[in-house]
Amino acid sequence: MSAYSVTEPSKTSKWAAALLVTLYTVITLLPLVWIISTSFKTGPDSISYPPKVFFDPTVEGYVNLFTTRTRPAVSELEALPPPEGLMEEIARRQGTIITGPSRFGERFMNSVIIGFGSTALSIILGTLAAYAFSRFKVPLKDDLLFFILSTRMMPPIAVAIPIYLMYRELGLSDTHLGMILLYTAVNISLAVWLLKGFIDEIPREYEEAALIDGYTRFQAFRKVVLPQAATGIASTAIFCLIFAWNEYAFAVLLTSGNAQTAPPFIPTIIGVGGQDWPAVAAGATLFLLPVMIFTILLRKHLLRGITFGAVRK
Amino acid sequence: MAEIVIRNLRKEFGAFTAVKGSSFTIRDGEFFMLLGPSGCGKTTTLRMIAGLELPTSGEILIDGEDVSQRPASQRDIAMVFQMFALYPHMNVRKNIAYPLVSQGVPKPEVQRKVAEVAKILRIDHMLDKPVGGLSGGDRQRVALGRAIVRNPKAFMMDEPLGALDAEFREIMAEELRALHDRMHATTVYVTHDQLEAMQMGDKIVVMNHGVVEQFGTPQDIYDHPATLFVADFIGSPAMNFLRFDGTAAAGSEIVTLGDTLIPLPQLQEPASGQLVLGVRPEHVALSDSAPFKGRIEATEYLGTTQIVTLSTPFGLVKARTPSTTPAKAGDLTGLHLNAPRLALFDATTGRAFRTAANAGVHHG
Numbered sequence: 270m271s272a273y274s275v276t277e278p279s280k281t282s283k284w285a286a287a288l289l290v291t292l293y294t295v296i297t298l299l300p301l302v303w304i305i306s307t308s309f310k311t312g313p314d315s316i317s318y319p320p321k322v323f324f325d326p327t328v329e330g331y332v333n334l335f336t337t338r339t340r341p342a343v344s345e346l347e348a349l350p351p352p353e354g355l356m357e358e359i360a361r362r363q364g365t366i367i368t369g370p371s372r373f374g375e376r377f378m379n380s381v382i383i384g385f386g387s388t389a390l391s392i393i394l395g396t397l398a399a400y401a402f403s404r405f406k407v408p409l410k411d412d413l414l415f416f417i418l419s420t421r422m423m424p425p426i427a428v429a430i431p432i433y434l435m436y437r438e439l440g441l442s443d444t445h446l447g448m449i450l451l452y453t454a455v456n457i458s459l460a461v462w463l464l465k466g467f468i469d470e471i472p473r474e475y476e477e478a479a480l481i482d483g484y485t486r487f488q489a490f491r492k493v494v495l496p497q498a499a500t501g502i503a504s505t506a507i508f509c510l511i512f513a514w515n516e517y518a519f520a521v522l523l524t525s526g527n528a529q530t531a532p533p534f535i536p537t538i539i540g541v542g543g544q545d546w547p548a549v550a551a552g553a554t555l556f557l558l559p560v561m562i563f564t565i566l567l568r569k570h571l572l573r574g575i576t577f578g579a580v581r582k
Numbered sequence: 583m584a585e586i587v588i589r590n591l592r593k594e595f596g597a598f599t600a601v602k603g604s605s606f607t608i609r610d611g612e613f614f615m616l617l618g619p620s621g622c623g624k625t626t627t628l629r630m631i632a633g634l635e636l637p638t639s640g641e642i643l644i645d646g647e648d649v650s651q652r653p654a655s656q657r658d659i660a661m662v663f664q665m666f667a668l669y670p671h672m673n674v675r676k677n678i679a680y681p682l683v684s685q686g687v688p689k690p691e692v693q694r695k696v697a698e699v700a701k702i703l704r705i706d707h708m709l710d711k712p713v714g715g716l717s718g719g720d721r722q723r724v725a726l727g728r729a730i731v732r733n734p735k736a737f738m739m740d741e742p743l744g745a746l747d748a749e750f751r752e753i754m755a756e757e758l759r760a761l762h763d764r765m766h767a768t769t770v771y772v773t774h775d776q777l778e779a780m781q782m783g784d785k786i787v788v789m790n791h792g793v794v795e796q797f798g799t800p801q802d803i804y805d806h807p808a809t810l811f812v813a814d815f816i817g818s819p820a821m822n823f824l825r826f827d828g829t830a831a832a833g834s835e836i837v838t839l840g841d842t843l844i845p846l847p848q849l850q851e852p853a854s855g856q857l858v859l860g861v862r863p864e865h866v867a868l869s870d871s872a873p874f875k876g877r878i879e880a881t882e883y884l885g886t887t888q889i890v891t892l893s894t895p896f897g898l899v900k901a902r903t904p905s906t907t908p909a910k911a912g913d914l915t916g917l918h919l920n921a922p923r924l925a926l927f928d929a930t931t932g933r934a935f936r937t938a939a940n941a942g943v944h945h946g
Contacts, residue, residue, distance in 0.1 A: 475670075483655045
């Protein structure tokens with residue numbers, strides 16, 4: 270007699286599932302692989318047809334990403350002293366000399382400051398607001414919650430001009446603070462709604478026990494509620510960071526020199542000295558890393574967070 | 583330890599009144615039960631004493647001090663929750679130590695007290711375990727440990743045995759009572775289980791729809807229920823109610839059911855209209871010579887006793903008789919009601935008439 274189970278899926282459906290998941294993974298990862306491999310190609314390799322799957326890897330793209338270069342006449346180039354350092358050598362191989370650093374490092378740091386800054390602010394404000402909505406009698410609670418959600422309903426482009434004018438008056442355009450506030454304003458609705466769900470799931474008895482054990486309401490919140498909401502906070506933080514990190518429309522309209530983030534900067538690389546696809550790909554690859562690392566660090570929480578409350582223990 | 587006095591305590595949630603003016607006193611060192619069906623206001627009362635809800639009006643005095651508007655953290659009481667509410671991110675030791683940490687007790691002192699409490703509760707071998715993996719009984723002990731470690735003025739317990747399975751409940755009920763006898767701590771205990779209340783309590787308050795129905799010792803409440811609700815709620819099987827229309831003057835020692843005269847404790851006030859005669863099953867004896875007749879409908883054998891269900895012109899009556907008493911379904915027999923233990927109620931108000939038997943009983 271063969272084992273028979275009502276809940277165990279059949280072998281065929283397991284295979285079908287495995288095939289679908291594999292296919293989906295390939296489709297999702299292909300662009301990533303393409304970008305990362307392009308970043309290690311030389312200029313000619315990057316545009317060769319048919320595309321090269323196997324090639325001699327080089328860090329030309331990365332050197333070009335972080336530097337500005339000029340292309341002197343061949344005779345001039347030969348008259349120069351031998352190159353100092355790896356970067357110079359790689360530039361020289363392409364027939365260029367490095368004239369200075371590019372602005373990518375700066376833009377990347379802007380992204381880090383604005384992305385993580387607005388995520389932190391959204392989480393702090395969101396957690397406090399979500400706790401209040403979850404635990405206290407707030408007048409017009411439902412209306413307020415809906416109002417908070419409604420701020421997400423309009424596409425960024427629709428409010429971009431009013432915000433641009435407002436920021437100009439307030440002296441916030443093209444500042445880090447301005448971008449942090451703007452991304453926080455967008456993310457806060459997501460944070461409040463997600464976190465309220467998580468905090469609702471934490472039984473009140475824990476705080477009540479702490480209150481009776483002699484702690485104040487805020488101590489109970491910090492010592493008892495927060496550790497248990499860690500899962501929710503982690504997954505909310507990832508969602509907030511992903512938005513703030515990838516945001517393009519506001520960034521392109523509201524920033525130019527000082528506070529420009531990486532997304533509007535990367536496309537401008539194309540224009541510097543011809544279509545330098547390896548440099549663009551290198552920028553994109555580096556740009557992917559922080560969110561990827563952040564997500565991998567918090568992935569345990571993220572998985573638990575997404576399924577939180579689905580199954581009662 | 584402390585005495586707790588409740589005066590005209592009232593709690594409204596919007597249009598709903600959960601507690602309608604309760605008054606009672608919990609003496610120092612008493613094991614005090616708040617008993618009633620769900621939604622009767624017993625938990626709300628407990629939470630008001632603990633400081634988790636603020637009363638709409640009324641007073642709560644702990645040791646003579648009015649604490650009714652004070653936050654929980656300033657009342658110096660401990661609480662054991664139904665779901666235990668152990669802090670899930672801390673191990674057993676930290677859970678028990680947590681109330682001491684808030685008071686700023688020095689570390690060596692905390693360690694000493696935690697060890698002492700753990701020993702009393704026999705959980706000293708699991709102090710470093712996370713609370714997640716503990717059995718129901720052990721969680722209960724940790725919750726108790728967290729409550730007693732601080733030596734508070736009083737303990738609040740909200741159905742602490744409700745989450746345990748039947749077998750554990752027995753053991754924990756005994757342990758709780760033994761712990762109380764050892765510590766003599768004023769304890770307020772909420773339960774909907776009348777057996778638990780009778781078994782463990784020194785005093786019981788029976789609540790229903792936010793009203794205190796009766797307040798007294800388990801014996802008083804069982805023997806002399808103040809209202810029809812209490813009579814029905816306490817005891818299993820419940821008290822039998824024989825409904826009839828009649829009149830009886832103050833000083834009378836007899837009521838007339840149909841054409842049968844039934845003796846009862848001397849009435850101290852006149853009774854008339856729709857009346858209910860209450861008799862516990864153990865005070866009904868089967869006797870062919872008794873004038874009040876009934877037909878046997880069914881018998882339930884319970885070992886030493888049996889429950890005999892009889893139909894009478896005034897409703898069904900259950901009698902608890904020795905299992906040796908012959909009883910066969912279909913037979914007609916006489917019912918002898920034990921006069922000194924009968925109660926007479928007003929069917930419309932539900933109140934018990936004052937008689938020689940229940941004169942001293944505290945009415946809610």
